Amino acid sequence: MHFHTIHHWVRQRIEITTLVAALVAAAAIWGFVSLAGEVVEGDTKGLDTEILLWFRSATDAQDPLGPGWMEEFGRDMTALGGTGVLVMLTLFAGGFLWMQGKRRSMVMIFAAVGGGFAMSQLLKFGFDRPRPDLVPHGSIVYTASFPSGHSMMSAVTYLTLAILVARVQERRRVRIYLITIACFLTVLVGVSRVYLGVHWPTDVLAGWTAGAAWAVGWWMLARWLEERGAVEPEAQTIDAPGDSATT
Numbered sequence: 001m002h003f004h005t006i007h008h009w010v011r012q013r014i015e016i017t018t019l020v021a022a023l024v025a026a027a028a029i030w031g032f033v034s035l036a037g038e039v040v041e042g043d044t045k046g047l048d049t050e051i052l053l054w055f056r057s058a059t060d061a062q063d064p065l066g067p068g069w070m071e072e073f074g075r076d077m078t079a080l081g082g083t084g085v086l087v088m089l090t091l092f093a094g095g096f097l098w099m100q101g102k103r104r105s106m107v108m109i110f111a112a113v114g115g116g117f118a119m120s121q122l123l124k125f126g127f128d129r130p131r132p133d134l135v136p137h138g139s140i141v142y143t144a145s146f147p148s149g150h151s152m153m154s155a156v157t158y159l160t161l162a163i164l165v166a167r168v169q170e171r172r173r174v175r176i177y178l179i180t181i182a183c184f185l186t187v188l189v190g191v192s193r194v195y196l197g198v199h200w201p202t203d204v205l206a207g208w209t210a211g212a213a214w215a216v217g218w219w220m221l222a223r224w225l226e227e228r229g230a231v232e233p234e235a236q237t238i239d240a241p242g243d244s245a246t247t
Contacts, residue, residue, distance in 0.1 A: 018223060021216050028213035032147075035206050039129065039146055048200040052132060055195045061135055064195060071138060074192045078139055081150030081189035086113070086157045093161045102168050104231045105222075109164050112218040116156030119214065120149050120207075131198060138196030147206035148199045151190040155211020158182035163219045168232055186211070 038044050057063040064071045079085060090113045097106040121143075129146035131137070143149060162182035166175035190208055193199040225231045 018220060021220055025213045025216040025220070028209045028216070032206055032209040032213065035202055035209065036127065036146070039202055039206070040127070044200070044202045048132075048202055049134065051201040052134060052194060052197065055197075056135060064138060064197070071196075074195045075139060077188045077192040078150060078196060078198075080185055081154040081193075083117075083153070086153055090157060090161065093165055097165065097168070100168065102232045105164060105168055108218070108222060108225075108231060109161055112160045112164065112214070113157050116160070116211065116214050117153060119210070120147070120152045120156070123147055123152075123210065124149060129200075129203070132200055135197035137198045139193075139198050141198050145199055146203045147210055148190065148193050148203040149207070150193050151186070151199070151204045151207025152211040152214075153207075154186045154189040155208050156214050158185050159212060159215035160218055163215055164222060167219070167222060 035044075053061060055065050057065060064074070090109065094106045094110055097103070097109070124144040124146065127146040128144045131141055131145045159179075159182045162178040166178045169175055169178070186208065190204040193204055194201050222231055226233050
């Protein structure tokens, strides 16, 4: 009887977690679609302009807010969302899973990040929004503005890697740490794009929502595949004082 009670509690917890994840993904998709509609209609132009100018000197819109080192820091942060950095990080995370024997999870993160990059490019091509022309660009850009590729791919890569790597880690503090760092880096990259004048704020917000939806969607897919034995099962959580528990 005791075993059946525990089994029922675990199943119920999994179902609740999946439901919350589904609601988060649905909310993110709804947010992206709503925001895209406002952008296409031109309703966000005033707010975009106002926020973009917040990051500029009050006396000279050509000058980014703060001292010179702050602008350099902004370029450092935006580089964390660059294609080269994200590709290397994905390969490193894949190697980590390979060494842990989680090879199917490794394939999954490669598919998630690769698919996210393709989706980002398709969205940019579809909306084809011009880049901001109010201020000089603090970084070289090649593609359309909406959604922000750096913001979306940061969310796709950092959140997907954190979620899929965290699910095979036993210690709860490790899972929380990975996901917290992923969120922090995603926010930094997005803010830096507005600070450098290469994106409208709504571009960044759209990138965050699309990327978050993509990451959560892949987590749900991992749960579904786990039930069918197609990927490694999620590790059992350990909450040990001093984090000294072993398997």
